Amino acid sequence: MSPDGTQAQNRPQAGPRSKARAHAQEGARPLSPARVLDIDPLLKDPETRIVVCCGSGGVGKTTTAAALGLRAAEMGRKVVVLTIDPARRLAQSMGIDSLDNTPRRVKGIDDSAGGELHAMMLDMKRTFDEIVEVHVDPDRAAAILGNPFYQSLSAGFAGTQEYMAMEKLGQLRARDEWDLIVVDTPPSRSALDFLDAPKRLGSFLDGRLIRLLTAPAKLGGRAGMKFLNVGMSMMTGTLGKLLGGQLLKDVQTFVAAMDTTFGGFRTRADATYKLLQAPGTAFLVVAAPERDALREAAYFVERLAAESMPLAGLVLNRVHGSGADRLSAERALAAAENLEDPRIVDQDGGKAGVRNSPDTYGSSDSPDSDPPADATSAAPAGTASVDTPDAPETPDTPERSVDQLAAGLLRLHADRMHLLSREQRTRDRFTARHPEVAVTEVAALPGDVHDLAGLRDIGDRLATDRPELPDARV
Amino acid sequence: MSRLQVVSGKGGTGKTTVSAALALALATEGKRTLLVEVEGRQGIAQLFETEALPYEERKIAVAPGGGEVYALAIDPELALLDYLQMFYKLGSAGRALKKLGAIDFATTIAPGLRDVLLTGKACEAVRRKDRHGRFAYDYVVMDAPPTGRITRFLNVNDEVAGLAKVGPIHNQAQAVMRVLKSPETSVHLVTLLEEMPVQETADGIAELRGARLPVGRIIVNMVRPEVLDADELALVRSTPRTALARSLSGAGLGGARRGGHAERLVDPLLEQAEEYAARYELEQEQRAVLGELGLPLHELPLLAEGMDLAGLYELATELRKQGIA
Numbered sequence: 001m002s003p004d005g006t007q008a009q010n011r012p013q014a015g016p017r018s019k020a021r022a023h024a025q026e027g028a029r030p031l032s033p034a035r036v037l038d039i040d041p042l043l044k045d046p047e048t049r050i051v052v053c054c055g056s057g058g059v060g061k062t063t064t065a066a067a068l069g070l071r072a073a074e075m076g077r078k079v080v081v082l083t084i085d086p087a088r089r090l091a092q093s094m095g096i097d098s099l100d101n102t103p104r105r106v107k108g109i110d111d112s113a114g115g116e117l118h119a120m121m122l123d124m125k126r127t128f129d130e131i132v133e134v135h136v137d138p139d140r141a142a143a144i145l146g147n148p149f150y151q152s153l154s155a156g157f158a159g160t161q162e163y164m165a166m167e168k169l170g171q172l173r174a175r176d177e178w179d180l181i182v183v184d185t186p187p188s189r190s191a192l193d194f195l196d197a198p199k200r201l202g203s204f205l206d207g208r209l210i211r212l213l214t215a216p217a218k219l220g221g222r223a224g225m226k227f228l229n230v231g232m233s234m235m236t237g238t239l240g241k242l243l244g245g246q247l248l249k250d251v252q253t254f255v256a257a258m259d260t261t262f263g264g265f266r267t268r269a270d271a272t273y274k275l276l277q278a279p280g281t282a283f284l285v286v287a288a289p290e291r292d293a294l295r296e297a298a299y300f301v302e303r304l305a306a307e308s309m310p311l312a313g314l315v316l317n318r319v320h321g322s323g324a325d326r327l328s329a330e331r332a333l334a335a336a337e338n339l340e341d342p343r344i345v346d347q348d349g350g351k352a353g354v355r356n357s358p359d360t361y362g363s364s365d366s367p368d369s370d371p372p373a374d375a376t377s378a379a380p381a382g383t384a385s386v387d388t389p390d391a392p393e394t395p396d397t398p399e400r401s402v403d404q405l406a407a408g409l410l411r412l413h414a415d416r417m418h419l420l421s422r423e424q425r426t427r428d429r430f431t432a433r434h435p436e437v438a439v440t441e442v443a444a445l446p447g448d449v450h451d452l453a454g455l456r457d458i459g460d461r462l463a464t465d466r467p468e469l470p471d472a473r474v
Numbered sequence: 475m476s477r478l479q480v481v482s483g484k485g486g487t488g489k490t491t492v493s494a495a496l497a498l499a500l501a502t503e504g505k506r507t508l509l510v511e512v513e514g515r516q517g518i519a520q521l522f523e524t525e526a527l528p529y530e531e532r533k534i535a536v537a538p539g540g541g542e543v544y545a546l547a548i549d550p551e552l553a554l555l556d557y558l559q560m561f562y563k564l565g566s567a568g569r570a571l572k573k574l575g576a577i578d579f580a581t582t583i584a585p586g587l588r589d590v591l592l593t594g595k596a597c598e599a600v601r602r603k604d605r606h607g608r609f610a611y612d613y614v615v616m617d618a619p620p621t622g623r624i625t626r627f628l629n630v631n632d633e634v635a636g637l638a639k640v641g642p643i644h645n646q647a648q649a650v651m652r653v654l655k656s657p658e659t660s661v662h663l664v665t666l667l668e669e670m671p672v673q674e675t676a677d678g679i680a681e682l683r684g685a686r687l688p689v690g691r692i693i694v695n696m697v698r699p700e701v702l703d704a705d706e707l708a709l710v711r712s713t714p715r716t717a718l719a720r721s722l723s724g725a726g727l728g729g730a731r732r733g734g735h736a737e738r739l740v741d742p743l744l745e746q747a748e749e750y751a752a753r754y755e756l757e758q759e760q761r762a763v764l765g766e767l768g769l770p771l772h773e774l775p776l777l778a779e780g781m782d783l784a785g786l787y788e789l790a791t792e793l794r795k796q797g798i799a
Contacts, residue, residue, distance in 0.1 A: 058486025323742025446752035
């Protein structure tokens with residue numbers, strides 16, 4: 001950052017030319033964070049047993065998790081990736097498009113280092129069912145699974161998916177079959193859900209209220225419970241009125257049937273929570289260089305710190321670069337306008353190489369301009385340049401169309417440079433708030449990733465921070 | 475035009491922005507709209523650059539031509555207490571329930587109940603009339619849950635039917651469904667020209683149609699400007715680099731010397747053009763997929779300066795221009 005700082009300070013007394021240069025360099029300044037997140041040592045370290053990718057929706061969390069898993073596996077580790085809601089084609093490419101809630105070995109990876117990649121897609125209802133099946137005898141399990149309240153809870157409660165993701169993580173960890181578990185987190189409506197829901201669901205199922213609700217059913221009208229029953233009858237009465245008596249009855253039978261597993265829920269939620277805080281766990285906050293995503297990321301960073309969860313760093317996806325970042329958007333646009341308006345450029349009859357240019361440097365250092373033969377080689381023979389200053393609306397000659405294309409390229413470049421500076425500002429805002437967070441940037445890809453090669457490419461981009469771009473001095 | 479406009483979309487597509495722009499557009503020229511938030515994220519307050527919205531209808535913007543936009547962030551717990559108050563005159567008993575966690579139980583655990591309260595509040599605003607018998611709001615725009623959950627959210631009847639078979643909640647659900655399934659309601663989906671959001675939009679529409687909920691329009695958000703079209707991209711590939719370099723140097727970039735700076739510019743510029751071309755092709759594919767869904771398709775531009783209040787008015791104008799509002 002510092003060389004640019006000096007440049008910027010020099011700007012006021014510099015001439016127009018160096019000013020332009022300083023500006024271009026400012027735009028080109030790589031987004032250097034306080035610390036760079038080095039992915040490979042993290043993935044390689046045998047102490048790293050769990051990597052949790054979290055962040056707001058639509059920032060490439062799933063892809064990042066899959067790419068990390070693949071990279072670690074190809075480094076020789078035995079990895080399982082737990083995804084929540086992968087894009088269809090990505091899931092297909094990993095062979096996990098069938099929802100059977102068990103890890104599947106991913107074929108086609110480079111296993112020369114002795115690694116393996118397994119992947120699974122979370123089926124939250126199935127996971128919930130399995131907990132029930134494991135903990136109660138078959139008859140009661142059948143009664144629970146058929147209970148309408150259970151069905152609604154297992155499929156619809158806002159926190160169920162989060163809870164089940166963490167539950168599954170606990171199960172996978174307990175099996176101890178893998179060196180490394182990479183978890184993708186559900187697309188929560190807010191960052192809070194993912195950390196809170198397990199506790200909320202755990203404490204609900206294990207909670208006072210639900211015991212109160214079911215107490216009358218179990219205790220009948222026993223005298224010692226009378227004071228409780230006053231409150232209870234008021235409450236069950238109101239809730240009963242509101243929801244209809246059937247629901248309460250369903251809840252009560254559900255709770256009665258689940259009774260033996262209740263203690264388990266909070267214990268499990270607590271155990272998973274502790275697992276997340278353990279030294280072998282690394283959280284990666286995933287974001288894109290956009291205002292909302294980074295705001296959410298900052299929030300996540302603060303929340304993880306508050307919960308003593310080990311944060312490894314920030315993965316910043318879809319960062320744009322430019323091989324020509326010394327050419328500023330302003331100059332590119334000015335040049336594009338020159339090219340698009342023949343009245344400016346073609347004043348003297350419009351021959352390449354002798355155009356007047358309002359720019360102060362460039363054309364002056366051209367004693368040996370290109371031989372004119374090159375100009376016609378681009379054009380079919382016989383199409384002589386016929387455009388005249390008074391007919392700029394007919395850009396049909398090859399030379400004009402090349403100018404148009406060049407102008408288009410310059411406009412694309414100007415857009416790119418604007419995007420770069422916008423991303424940089426957003427990024428800097430985050431870094432200013434959280435200089436302690438290590439960051440790795442992933443250069444943007446033009447399209448979506450849906451095969452192993454694409455994931456490998458993302459993995460490379462994750463590991464190298466930002467690839468060196470060719471220098472194009474202007 | 476439907477009086478209840480529900481806006482959904484995959485996370486990250488900008489549905490809150492589109493909802494707000496739509497509310498502004500519908501309020502243009504003396505109309506009054508209510509913009510409703512149901513997910514407790516305070517996205518509307520951020521967008522309109524005001525403090526967090528309370529659970530109360532509050533004027534937040536003036537539309538071009540004198541209309542008004544009101545906003546309401548619905549809190550399900552408070553909505554339930556409201557509701558209890560209205561039907562049972564609970565008073566302090568309501569607060570006692572809250573203390574015991576019963577309200578929390580009722581709103582977060584019984585999933586359908588929460589949704590009934592949220593949609594119920596919006597439907598109430600749609601039907602509300604003032605003393606002169608005129609509608610309190612000309613339009614209600616709801617910033618709804620994302621595409622993946624929208625059908626379940628709106629289809630409260632099915633959700634609640636399994637749980638509350640009788641009682642006021644059941645009746646409420648029935649009343650809400652009558653509004654939601656009528657032509658009074660229109661559900662719009664916001665998407666981007668990217669594979670995942672488009673796929674989700676297609677899935678969402680199928681689900682909504684399956685539940686016989688009225689699907690309105692597809693709004694493609696953040697559409698990047700077309701700088702080069704397909705023909706021009708083909709031309710770029712067939713044009714010799716030297717010609718491009720000459721053109722660039724003619725425009726004053728980097729000198730005309732062969733092998734000079736202008737020539738070194740050509741490669742990175744062409745590389746950027748290839749990236750653009752790849753994205754362009756992808757976007758065209760996704761546009762075609764959206765086109766086959768058989769719904770009115772609209773596009774809103776990506777605002778180069780990022781999203782702010784001025785940008786919101788710009789999008790509202792665009793929506794009006796396209797006849798959405």
